[in-house]
Amino acid sequence: xxxxxxxxxxxxxxxxxxxxxxxxxxxxxxxxxxxxxxxxxxxxxxxxxxxxxxxxxxxxxxxxxxxxxxxxxxxxxxxxxxxxxxxxxxxxxxxxxxxxxxxxxxxxxxxxxxxxxxxxxxxxxxxxxxxxxxxxxxxxxxxxxxxxxxxxxxxxxxxxxxxxxxxxxxxxxxxxxxxxxxxxxxxxxxxxxxxxxxxxxxxxxxxxxxxxxxxxxxxxxxxxxxxxxxxxxxxxxxxxxxxxxxxxxxxxxxxxxxxxxxxxxxxxxxxxxxxxxxxxxxxxxxxxxxxxxxxxxxxxxxxxxxxxxxxxxxxxxxxxxxxxxxxxxxxxxxxxxxxxxxxxxxxxxxxxxxxxxxxxxxxxxxxxxxxxxxxxxxxxxxxxxxxxxxxxxxxxxxxxxxxxxxxxxxxxxxxxxxxxxxxxxxxxxxxxxxxxxxxxxxxxxxxxxxxxxxxxxxxxxxxxxxxxxxxxxxxxxxxxxxxxxxxxxxxxxxxxxxxxxxxxxxxxxxxxxxx
Numbered sequence: 001x002x003x004x005x006x007x008x009x010x011x012x013x014x015x016x017x018x019x020x021x022x023x024x025x026x027x028x029x030x031x032x033x034x035x036x037x038x039x040x041x042x043x044x045x046x047x048x049x050x051x052x053x054x055x056x057x058x059x060x061x062x063x064x065x066x067x068x069x070x071x072x073x074x075x076x077x078x079x080x081x082x083x084x085x086x087x088x089x090x091x092x093x094x095x096x097x098x099x100x101x102x103x104x105x106x107x108x109x110x111x112x113x114x115x116x117x118x119x120x121x122x123x124x125x126x127x128x129x130x131x132x133x134x135x136x137x138x139x140x141x142x143x144x145x146x147x148x149x150x151x152x153x154x155x156x157x158x159x160x161x162x163x164x165x166x167x168x169x170x171x172x173x174x175x176x177x178x179x180x181x182x183x184x185x186x187x188x189x190x191x192x193x194x195x196x197x198x199x200x201x202x203x204x205x206x207x208x209x210x211x212x213x214x215x216x217x218x219x220x221x222x223x224x225x226x227x228x229x230x231x232x233x234x235x236x237x238x239x240x241x242x243x244x245x246x247x248x249x250x251x252x253x254x255x256x257x258x259x260x261x262x263x264x265x266x267x268x269x270x271x272x273x274x275x276x277x278x279x280x281x282x283x284x285x286x287x288x289x290x291x292x293x294x295x296x297x298x299x300x301x302x303x304x305x306x307x308x309x310x311x312x313x314x315x316x317x318x319x320x321x322x323x324x325x326x327x328x329x330x331x332x333x334x335x336x337x338x339x340x341x342x343x344x345x346x347x348x349x350x351x352x353x354x355x356x357x358x359x360x361x362x363x364x365x366x367x368x369x370x371x372x373x374x375x376x377x378x379x380x381x382x383x384x385x386x387x388x389x390x391x392x393x394x395x396x397x398x399x400x401x402x403x404x405x406x407x408x409x410x411x412x413x414x415x416x417x418x419x420x421x422x423x424x425x426x427x428x429x430x431x432x433x434x435x436x437x438x439x440x441x442x443x444x445x446x447x448x449x450x451x452x453x454x455x456x457x458x459x460x461x462x463x464x465x466x467x468x469x470x471x472x473x474x475x476x477x478x479x480x481x482x483x484x485x486x487x488x489x490x491x492x493x494x495x496x497x498x499x500x501x502x503x504x505x506x507x508x509x510x511x512x513x514x515x
Contacts, residue, residue, distance in 0.1 A: 048280035048363050050321050057251040058263065060225060061284075064122035064169060065318055065359050066351070069288055069327035070112065071127050071296040072155075074098040074134045076332040082297030083191070085132050085179055092179065092196045099134060102149040107334025109162035115328075115336055116168070119344040120351035123169035125228050125325055128156055128217060130173075130297075131191060133180025137220075141212045144180055160221040169251075171226030172217055176258070177233050181206060191231050203234065211241060218248035225251050228266075229258030255286065264323075270313050277371070280320045280363035287317040290327035291343050298329035304339055307346055311448040314351070316387045318358035319365075319374040354410045354450040357383035368397045380458040383410075384451040390441040395451075398426075398433040404453040407436065411444060416451050 053059055075084045077098050085095045116124055129135045135145035137156035146155050156172070163170040178184040179193045185201035188194040195201070218224060227245050238259040245252055256262040264284035291310065292302040310326070317324045326347075328340040336344075351358075361376035361383060368375060373395060374385045382404075384395060407416035416439065420432045436451055 046366065048321075048366055049282045050362065051281050051284040054253075054263070058253050060169060060251060061253045061264075061323065063359075065323045066119075066121050066314070067123040067125060067169075067171070067286075067323065067325045068112075068116040068119070068121045069125050069173075069290070069296075069325040070330065071130065071290075071327055072330045073127060073130050073136065073297065074102060074132060075130070076298040076330060077101055079298050079300035079332065081295045081299060082127075082130055082329070084297075086191065086193060092193065095132065096144070096180065099144065099149050102146060102332075103151045104155075104330075104332060104334030105151075107155065107158070107330075109159040110166075112159070112330075112336070113162055113166055113168055115341055115344050117348075119326070119347040120355060121326070123171060123225060124159075124163065125171035125173055125226060126156065126159060127173040127175075129175055129178075129213070131175045131177045131179055131231060133175075133178040133184075135213070137217065139213055139216055141209055141216075142181070156217070156221055160224075164222050169225035170221075171228055171253070172221075172224055173228040173230060174214070174217070175230045176210065177231035178206070181209060183209060185234070189233050192233055203236065207236075207238065207241075211244065214241060214244060215248070218245055218252075223251060224249045226253045226255075227258075228255050229262070232257060232259065270316075277316070278320065279365040279374075281322050285317070285321075286323035286325060287313070288325040288327065289313055290329070291340055292329065296327050296329055298331050298337065302339070304343070306446075307343065307350075308446050308448070310343075311347070311350055312387050314347075315354075315358065315385050315448045315450075316374065319361075319363065319376050319383075319385050319387065321363050350411070350447055353413075354385075354448070357385060357410065357450045357452065368400060370396055370398065373397075377458075380455045382453045382455065382458065384436065384453065386439075386441075386449045390439070390449070393437065393439050393441050395436040395439065396423075396433055397435065399431070400434040401432060402434065402455065402458075404455050406452075406454040408452045408454075409439070410450045410452050411447065412440075416453075418453075 053062060071082050073082065074095075075082045075098075078084055081087055084090065085092075113124070116122075126136070128137055133142075133144055135142060136154075137145060138147040138154045139145050146153060160170055162168075177191050179186065182196075182198055182200045183202045183206040185203055185206070186193040186195055186199065187201075214227075218227075227242075227249070236259060241259045242254050242262065245254060253264060254262045255264055255266050257266060264286050265281075266286055266288060268288045270287075270289065289305075289310065290296045291304055292299055293305055294303055314324050314326065328336055328344070330336055356378070357376050361378045364375040364377035364382060365371075365373075367377075367382070372386070372388045372391065374387050376383045376385065384397065386395065401420065403418055403420060407418050408414070409416050417437045419435045419437050421435065422430070422432050423435070426433065439449060439451075441449065
């Protein structure tokens with residue numbers, strides 16, 4: 001692992017179903033045989049189990065699901081990688097000289113928060129101390145911090161004050177591995193330096209230092225909403241440390257990379273176990289990803305992910321009851337690079353339109369066999385999220401066999417055409433399943449499309465609509481479009497109705513005509 005590791009009321013035309021007259025025609029299509037016994041609807045897949053909520057002050061985390069990760073430190077000066085010291089084998093004595101060049105004179109915490117809010121983000125996590133051991137906060141337990149540089153300011157203090165003023169939850173990242181402290185047992189293991197001159201390796205002594213800094217971070221900066229551990233190379237267990245955090249900061253959620261299992265898991269860079277994609281997370285999860293393909297810190301010659309790749313990553317986690325941290329590495333002067341600002345702005349333009357499908361909705365992908373989409377649900381509203389490359393302009397939601405009363409593409413606000421046509425690929429069971437058709441996949445190939453399907457009633461019963469004569473959702477009743485119910489439906493009325501009160505008859509053999 002890397003570090004950063006519906007629904008149908010029923011398909012059968014049961015006479016007792018109150019929806020049968022509204023959704024399906026009573027006649028049998030030409031060439032088909034009417035069965036005296038309606039087909040049995042298969043049982044719905046079990047709804048996914050959601051990750052357990054805390055039931056205390058930490059539940060803010062389930063309300064604010066999309067956050068900004070910020071990797072910033074001395075490594076921004078050389079602008080190569082946040083693990084510059086380790087990856088380029090830089091001796092400690094040489095690397096520490098960067099601290100005398102640390103002077104981010106353009107750092108403005110409000111500009112960071114503005115950028116986060118422009119993307120639709122609602123919390124922030126900052127690297128207070130990365131593996132290099134340099135602290136962005138003033139500490140009584142080391143001189144290796146931002147106040148003891150030409151900058152002479154406490155970065156965490158400034159950011160915490162801004163977050164408190166704007167009621168923007170702040171989480172603090174802290175690396176357990178430390179390439180500067182002489183007591184940390186650097187042994188040349190993964191993410192460790194080889195032993196350095198002046199080292200006095202002692203894990204107990206180092207842990208006393210670590211606990212003292214944890215206490216500083218949890219008492220000197222007001223309310224903190226999270227503590228994000230990283231790189232417990234030794235896999236040392238000490239539950240008292242997280243207990244201390246929880247006592248000092250009861251709203252703080254704690255990840256699983258520290259000294260016990262913590263509160264939530266942290267897959268990174270789209271890692272999935274054995275390439276599988278679960279329909280939801282039963283364990284509390286916060287995925288993390290960076291906008292840059294090479295580094296989490298500022299890299300001057302970075303290769304950036306595409307908007308489409310990151311939008312799909314965001315949607316793939318949020319739609320499954322997980323949180324998502326998207327990372328930006330500020331430049332050495334404290335500003336976000338133009339590429340990051342542009343991406344965050346474009347993210348916000350997309351996220352604000354589709355947010356209702358990703359926050360406050362519950363996973364519902366068990367309602368379809370189509371694994372190229374993810375579903376979420378709010379009551380009788382279903383959201384269809386095209387998180388994978390669309391194979392075409394239609395999306396089949398088998399075994400759903402109920403037409404929504406309204407279908408909207410959240411990305412544009414326009415209508416989505418829906419169909420219960422019998423299509424050749426379903427000849428085996430002769431079923432008619434809900435399809436979204438003529439989606440503008442080519443016009444919006446750079447993004448993630450999300451369709452909103454509003455039903456009068458959505459149950460957990462799934463079944464195919466067979467021999468129903470149903471084709472596409474038809475005209476609304478009198479008044480809803482300002483025309484008589486018997487007049488011909490226009491294209492827009494068929495694709496975005498307000499009521500499903502009748503059906504359009506199919507052509508011979510139960511097939512609807514291509515027009």
